[in-house]
Amino acid sequence: MPKIIGGSLHEHREQTRQKLFAALSTLMAEQGFDAVTLAEIAQAAGVGRTAVYNHFPDKEALLLGFITHETEQYAATLQRSLDDIDDPVEQLRTYVRQQVQLKRVYHLAPGPELRSVLSRGTQQRVREHVAVVEVILRDILTAGIESGAFPQQDLEVTVPLVNACLSGRGVPDDGPERERAIEQTEQFVLRAVGALAPVPA
Incomplete structure (x- = not known):
C-alpha cells in the first residue's frame, strides 16, 4: 500500500x-x-x-482539475478584494487590475493553442470555468447600472467583450511601463462601459 x-x-x-x-x-x-x-x-x-x-483518467481531465482549482482560488481572492468596496466604479477598477495581472499559464504556455489540442467537450468545460469569473463582472456592472454609475447596456454583449479585452491584454513584466499599461487598460474599460466620459479628440 x-x-x-x-x-x-x-x-x-x-x-x-x-x-x-x-x-x-x-x-x-x-x-x-x-x-x-x-x-x-x-x-x-x-x-x-x-x-x-x-x-x-487522462491528461485532459488533469488539466480541467487544474483549471477548476486555479479558477476557484482566483475567484475567491477576487471576491475578497471586492467585498470592502461599495462603489461599482472602484469595484470595476479593482476587477480590471486583478484580471490584467492574472498569469494565465494555460493561455501563455508554448506550443499549439489549447483550443486546437483539446476535445470539444473539454473546450466547453474550460469555457464554463471562465463563466465563474464573468459572474463577478456581471454583478459589478449590474450594481453600477442600478446605481446610475453606468448607463443601461446589454450585459450579454458587454461582459464577454470586457473579459476578451482583459484576457488578451499583455502587460510588461515590471517598471513604469507596466503600471502605465495597466492604468490605460483600466481607463479603456471604464470608458467602454460608460463610467468615464470619452477622451476628447
Whole structure:
C-alpha cells in the first residue's frame, strides 16, 4: 500500500492533487500542454504513474482539475478584494487590475493553442470555468447600472467583450511601463462601459 501523505486519506489525496497541478503548471510553461505526457507529470510530481489514474483518467481531465482549482482560488481572492468596496466604479477598477495581472499559464504556455489540442467537450468545460469569473463582472456592472454609475447596456454583449479585452491584454513584466499599461487598460474599460466620459479628440 502506498505511503499516506498527511494525516488522513483525504489530506493525502489533496496533497497528491496539488503536486500534480504544480507539476502540470511547470511542465506546461516549459513545453506546452500538447508535448507533456502523464508519465512526465507523475515523475515531476514525485508520484507513481498509476497514482495519477487514481485522480484523473487522462491528461485532459488533469488539466480541467487544474483549471477548476486555479479558477476557484482566483475567484475567491477576487471576491475578497471586492467585498470592502461599495462603489461599482472602484469595484470595476479593482476587477480590471486583478484580471490584467492574472498569469494565465494555460493561455501563455508554448506550443499549439489549447483550443486546437483539446476535445470539444473539454473546450466547453474550460469555457464554463471562465463563466465563474464573468459572474463577478456581471454583478459589478449590474450594481453600477442600478446605481446610475453606468448607463443601461446589454450585459450579454458587454461582459464577454470586457473579459476578451482583459484576457488578451499583455502587460510588461515590471517598471513604469507596466503600471502605465495597466492604468490605460483600466481607463479603456471604464470608458467602454460608460463610467468615464470619452477622451476628447
